[in-house]
Amino acid sequence: xxxxxxxxxxxxxxxxxxxxxxxxxxxxxxxxxxxxxxxxxxxxxxxxxxxxxxxxxxxxxxxxxxxxxxxxxxxxxxxxxxxxxxxxxxxxxxxxxxxx
Amino acid sequence: xxxxxxxxxxxxxxxxxxxxxxxxxxxxxxxxxxxxxxxxxxxxxxxxxxxxxxxxxxxxxxxxxxxxxxxxxxxxxxxxxxxxxxxxxxxxxxxxxxxxxxxxxxxxxxxxxxxxxxxxxxxxxxxxxxxxxxxxxxxxxxxxxxx
Numbered sequence: 001x002x003x004x005x006x007x008x009x010x011x012x013x014x015x016x017x018x019x020x021x022x023x024x025x026x027x028x029x030x031x032x033x034x035x036x037x038x039x040x041x042x043x044x045x046x047x048x049x050x051x052x053x054x055x056x057x058x059x060x061x062x063x064x065x066x067x068x069x070x071x072x073x074x075x076x077x078x079x080x081x082x083x084x085x086x087x088x089x090x091x092x093x094x095x096x097x098x099x100x
Numbered sequence: 101x102x103x104x105x106x107x108x109x110x111x112x113x114x115x116x117x118x119x120x121x122x123x124x125x126x127x128x129x130x131x132x133x134x135x136x137x138x139x140x141x142x143x144x145x146x147x148x149x150x151x152x153x154x155x156x157x158x159x160x161x162x163x164x165x166x167x168x169x170x171x172x173x174x175x176x177x178x179x180x181x182x183x184x185x186x187x188x189x190x191x192x193x194x195x196x197x198x199x200x201x202x203x204x205x206x207x208x209x210x211x212x213x214x215x216x217x218x219x220x221x222x223x224x225x226x227x228x229x230x231x232x233x234x235x236x237x238x239x240x241x242x243x244x245x246x247x
Contacts, residue, residue: 002154003161008221010168020147022154030150034143045143052146059143067143086169 001025009082014038017085019078033081035092039063047092049073049081058097071098103168104242105222114155114162121152128152166221166237176220180205181213185222188236195231 007019015037022030032050036043044065049058058073084092084100109117125131125148134142135149154160184203193199200210214234217223225232 001159001161002150002157003163004151004154005163005165006151008166010166010170010173010220012170013172013219018147020150022150030146032143032147032150034147048143050146061143065143082169 002029007078011082011086011089015085015089016043017082018043019081021078031075031078033078035085037090046090047085047097049076051075060093060097073098102244103173104244105166105168105238105240109162109164117151117162118155121148121155124148125152128156164237168220173220176216176222178213180209181217182241184210184213185217185236185238185241188223188234189239193234195228195233196225197231199234 001024003023005019005021005023007017007021009017009019011017015035018032018034018036020030020032021028030051032048032052034048034050035046037046038044042065044063045059045061047058047060049056051057056073056075057070059070060068062068088095088100121128121131124144125134131145131149131152135145151162154162184199187203188199191202193202196211196214197207199214200207203210214223214225218225222236222238224235224237226235227233
């Protein structure tokens with residue numbers, strides 16, 4: 001049985017962290033944490049951590065929401081990622097994410 | 101400080117979610133294709149694929165949670181708007197005009213309040229013909245402080 005938990009965490013009025021986690025029983029099989037910023041009426045992805053196809057990685061997007069770069073990353077929990085987002089916010093775009 | 105909002109996902113919500121996914125991706129098969137082949141250019145595809153796969157399962161489930169990790173939301177949660185949210189939680193309305201009439205409130209003020217609540221994802225305004233039908237996205241609201 002697949003159970004999906006979807007979170008939207010508002011960090012500011014125009015900044016959110018969207019989380020999607022999928023569980024089989026108690027085992028987490030998928031996670032994605034997407035930090036989005038609002039431009040006009042659209043929520044543009046800025047940084048995204050996920051384990052799609054079983055690989056933990058972090059993606060960075062440009063101002064149009066197009067993939068800019070990708071680095072490997074170790075698995076973290078939602079509270080950890082929220083802490084990063086709240087601490088660094090838009091500065092995440094210029095930081096070495098693999099080191100965080 | 102955290103304001104946590106929960107929404108029970110009922111059968112009608114599952115049908116609505118599925119309709120939204122169909123509108124975005126046409127079919128589950130085409131989404132699967134996109135998620136595995138073109139995923140790099142679309143961060144939404146993987147999330148939607150995981151969600152749709154769970155919704156298709158007979159015993160699959162979805163939980164929706166919204167957390168406001170900022171006190172700014174209290175600028176929006178005025179007593180009138182909280183009352184409006186509470187009414188929408190317990191009652192279905194056909195349109196904004198219907199809601200205003202049932203609350204005995206002015207149409208424009210009701211509309212302005214709904215737009216303010218929609219900006220924080222607390223209600224959604226679903227277009228149905230000429231009308232916009234307000235739907236509460238909240239079934240409970242809890243305020244807490246973390247140590």
